[in-house]
Amino acid sequence: MRRSRMSPPACLQSTPHATACSVRSDRRSPGFAPKNVLDFGAGPSSALWAMRAVWPKSIERVNLIEPSKEMQRAGQTLLDNLKGLPLIHSYDSIQELNRSIEKHERRHDLVISSYALGEIPSLNDRITIVRQLWDLTRDVLVLLEPGTPQGSKIISQMRSYILWMEKRKCRKSGKSTAAAPSKMKSMVLQEDLLKDGAFVVAPCPHDGRCPLENSDKYCHFVQRLERTSSQRIYKRSKGVPLRGFEDEKFCYVALRRGKRPEEAWPLDGMKFDTLKERHAKRNPEDLIIDYDDQFPSEEDEEAPGSDEDSLVPYASDTQELSLFHESGEEEEEPIRADLGGGWGRIIYSPIRRGRQVQMDVCRATKRDASEGAFERVVVTQSKNPALHLQARKSLWGDLWPF
Ligand SMILES: C[S@@+](CC[C@H](N)C(=O)[O-])C[C@H]1O[C@@H](n2cnc3c(N)ncnc32)[C@H](O)[C@@H]1O
Incomplete structure (x- = not known):
């Protein structure tokens, strides 16, 4: 990604x-x-x-x-x-x-x-x-x-x-x-x-x-x-x-x-565990106290653009980002897979806020990829730890599976 x-x-x-x-x-x-x-x-x-x-x-x-x-x-x-x-x-x-x-x-x-x-x-x-x-x-x-x-x-x-x-x-x-x-x-x-x-x-x-x-x-x-x-x-x-x-x-x-390939993409149809479900599946002996999980780490608090190699913001980006921020905290949507047309594309810089990553993603909305939509995707650590890790590493222009 x-x-x-x-x-x-x-x-x-x-x-x-x-x-x-x-x-x-x-x-x-x-x-x-x-x-x-x-x-x-x-x-x-x-x-x-x-x-x-x-x-x-x-x-x-x-x-x-x-x-x-x-x-x-x-x-x-x-x-x-x-x-x-x-x-x-x-x-x-x-x-x-x-x-x-x-x-x-x-x-x-x-x-x-x-x-x-x-x-x-x-x-x-x-x-x-x-x-x-x-x-x-x-x-x-x-x-x-x-x-x-x-x-x-x-x-x-x-x-x-x-x-x-x-x-x-x-x-x-x-x-x-x-x-x-x-x-x-x-x-x-x-x-x-x-x-x-x-x-x-x-x-x-x-x-x-x-x-x-x-x-x-x-x-x-x-x-x-x-x-x-x-x-x-x-x-x-x-x-x-x-x-x-x-x-x-x-x-x-x-x-x-030619014709758009129709093969399934990786993760098509995959269902992810929430953090709760993941914990429920753990062996008792695996249950060690994870202090990092209790308190936000420095990394979690990271502001957008504080990466060493982060992109230099432009005036238009600032506008895009402020539009992005305006809607405030969003409820995470249910994870959807099998969108057809392959993975979506992240447009603009993902925003990391605490244990949440917000991304604007352009994706297909029909299986034959004849239509698409530009949507806000919010990934939280508690609801989807696996995707949250990937979302934290994702950049503008990368592909996003859901
Ligand atoms: C901004 S430069 C881009 C050069 C190169 N493609 C690049 O990406 O670095 C635009 C080029 O298009 C050429 N150009 C302008 N009108 C054209 C036309 N009608 N047919 C072909 N080339 C044209 C210009 O001569 C110029 O070299």
């Missing part, structure tokens, strides 16, 4: 890297190891560095789309003298790529657009580009934008568009399959399974409407980046030395072609 907040090496601590890790480790994309990759709006090929770190062995060919010659040159300079690179080709535009490569080579295992859609001025143009990128995707499409309300809106709109388009295609192809001669039907269906349909690999545990749409919150995540010494010199303000890191906010979505 945990991911590291600051992982070496420094040059690879990027939001594409965090996103690629999220795709690699997700149960909705088991064994995913892309061979050929397309990076739209590649800039100095930042995503290439991230992908080489996450999938060092699998990547054979990378196509970059970048209209700026300066950016292309910067990217080439960074790669100079490196050994073991995949085959890399640069194109000025999607049109140029389509003209230059054969139709059967156009589908890429992984297509990524990082911090580029925000530079496309109109919604219609953005939709056109995302549709073209989806056409160039054989398996997974990853869209990343800055972690701002605008970035989140772009990601949410593009996510809805692809899911809607694929749903419509499935309905249409379902109708034409029904009309096909029965011998051909199974062949057509198998073909369709490969081509039609889309589902969200991450961060959403469902393919329904984003529950944060039209709310005062927006879905985003944070990745700690190390600042290089030159960044610290250039960004220094009023002679005050900067911290050695910054927390980059980002929004993303990873969509995969």
Whole structure:
């Protein structure tokens, strides 16, 4: 359930890297190891560095789309003298790529657009580009934008568009399959399974409407980046030395072609003992007085953000957190399992208060993951000691089983 907040090496601590890790480790994309990759709006090929770190062995060919010659040159300079690179080709535009490569080579295992859609001025143009990128995707499409309300809106709109388009295609192809001669039907269906349909690999545990749409919150995540010494010199303000890191906010979505896997996830259907039930099951000789249980420990009293490596709060986080706090002490809901769609995603920093952990979790509310909700989950030590321990260790962006 945990991911590291600051992982070496420094040059690879990027939001594409965090996103690629999220795709690699997700149960909705088991064994995913892309061979050929397309990076739209590649800039100095930042995503290439991230992908080489996450999938060092699998990547054979990378196509970059970048209209700026300066950016292309910067990217080439960074790669100079490196050994073991995949085959890399640069194109000025999607049109140029389509003209230059054969139709059967156009589908890429992984297509990524990082911090580029925000530079496309109109919604219609953005939709056109995302549709073209989806056409160039054989398996997974990853869209990343800055972690701002605008970035989140772009990601949410593009996510809805692809899911809607694929749903419509499935309905249409379902109708034409029904009309096909029965011998051909199974062949057509198998073909369709490969081509039609889309589902969200991450961060959403469902393919329904984003529950944060039209709310005062927006879905985003944070990745700690190390600042290089030159960044610290250039960004220094009023002679005050900067911290050695910054927390980059980002929004993303990873969509995969096909049908959402339906296998059960770990802990599906599992029932947890309350602390009372647990004690009742103990052997008498195991009953030793646990003084730690009687008094709150220093750790239990820990305020949010007092961790050594805790994230630096932002103004918008403060607002989110105060909204979070406003509702005060909450009764813990009964534990629900078997939600479908896999585990939920923790959005924003969990709050630890005494022996209680409060988390905002986005999760599927239907078994087929066609709908989701953003809900407050409260885990207390007395009602669920096992989950409480996990909740205490959980971070913003982690998965949560219930
Ligand atoms: C903010 S940079 C992001 C660079 C890189 N993807 C990253 O994450 O570091 C945006 C890039 O998108 C490129 N871009 C802008 N409009 C574009 C378009 N219509 N087609 C392709 N790339 C475009 C810009 O030249 C720029 O390099």
